[in-house]
Amino acid sequence: APAYFYTTWVKPDAKRPYAKILLVAMDMRQLDLGMEAGSEDPKPLTGPPGVGRVPRDPNVYPRIAACFNGGFKTEHGNYGMMLNKRVLLPPQPGAASVILTKDGRVGMGSWGSNTTIGGITDIEKDDIVSMRQNLDPLVDSDKVNPSNRGQWGFVLPGTSMQTERTGLCVTNAGHLIYAWGEETSATSLGKAMKAAGCVYAMHLDMTPHHTGFMYTTINAFKGKDYKSELLTSKMGIDTDRYLLYAPKDFFFMTVHDPKPPALEGVTWEADPGTQPAPS
Numbered sequence: 001a002p003a004y005f006y007t008t009w010v011k012p013d014a015k016r017p018y019a020k021i022l023l024v025a026m027d028m029r030q031l032d033l034g035m036e037a038g039s040e041d042p043k044p045l046t047g048p049p050g051v052g053r054v055p056r057d058p059n060v061y062p063r064i065a066a067c068f069n070g071g072f073k074t075e076h077g078n079y080g081m082m083l084n085k086r087v088l089l090p091p092q093p094g095a096a097s098v099i100l101t102k103d104g105r106v107g108m109g110s111w112g113s114n115t116t117i118g119g120i121t122d123i124e125k126d127d128i129v130s131m132r133q134n135l136d137p138l139v140d141s142d143k144v145n146p147s148n149r150g151q152w153g154f155v156l157p158g159t160s161m162q163t164e165r166t167g168l169c170v171t172n173a174g175h176l177i178y179a180w181g182e183e184t185s186a187t188s189l190g191k192a193m194k195a196a197g198c199v200y201a202m203h204l205d206m207t208p209h210h211t212g213f214m215y216t217t218i219n220a221f222k223g224k225d226y227k228s229e230l231l232t233s234k235m236g237i238d239t240d241r242y243l244l245y246a247p248k249d250f251f252f253m254t255v256h257d258p259k260p261p262a263l264e265g266v267t268w269e270a271d272p273g274t275q276p277a278p279s
Helices: 186-195
Strands: 005-010 021-026 031-036 064-069 081-083 086-089 096-101 106-110 128-133 137-140 163-171 176-184 198-206 213-220 225-230 250-255
Touching: 021 186, 031 096, 031 128, 064 198, 096 198, 106 163, 106 198, 137 163, 137 186, 163 186, 176 186, 186 198
Parallel strands: none
Antiparallel strands: 005 021, 021 176, 031 250, 064 213, 064 250, 081 086, 081 128, 096 106, 096 128, 137 198, 163 176, 163 198, 213 225
């Protein structure tokens, strides 16, 4: 099988040729997307916040291959999130969104006019398991910043709009791409994702210490029998952030389990025969 991840970089800003956007392409034939709420954000309307760490389910964590940051804090837009059928914050009409369905599919697009879960073409309301929103779409079809939004989040006082920014986008083939720029604008981030072949993109979190992508190998949490490695040493987050304690929401990628659903009294085993190469 091919690798799960492929990485490259682009320089989309002709006026700032030193500014690079790192891109990680994720093979969604072999990977599944998951999400978790942080221990502080999003701030739910009712009930407790999220656990702020990857699942402790022994059927899940050994298959986690990567983790990366989610969206803005609640106070910076109140963008919607639903996690495992629990609505932390209701969806905002028109916001860029990523959804997960109960059969493991991932969808990206702009939310409709409703402020409740549902209303997505060809997707039943009960099929939606989780959802996360952030800002307007950064790329839609062939256009970067289709809504002509001028403000893409707040930066530290006294600095320009060039800061650490991240995004998530999808290609026509259905593969996801994560983008990270150390010193970039939202427009440049969108240009990079469009150049990578994405047809829809959403802006994720921004500013130093809030963004990062890490590869993981988790055998056990007891005794810290795990390893995590940042995509680049320029990222300012701790390598334990999503494994042990994350104040903000995040996404994680698991290696797809190809086995059929469990049946009582049946144990599935991989066929030892040589499998043909994918066409």
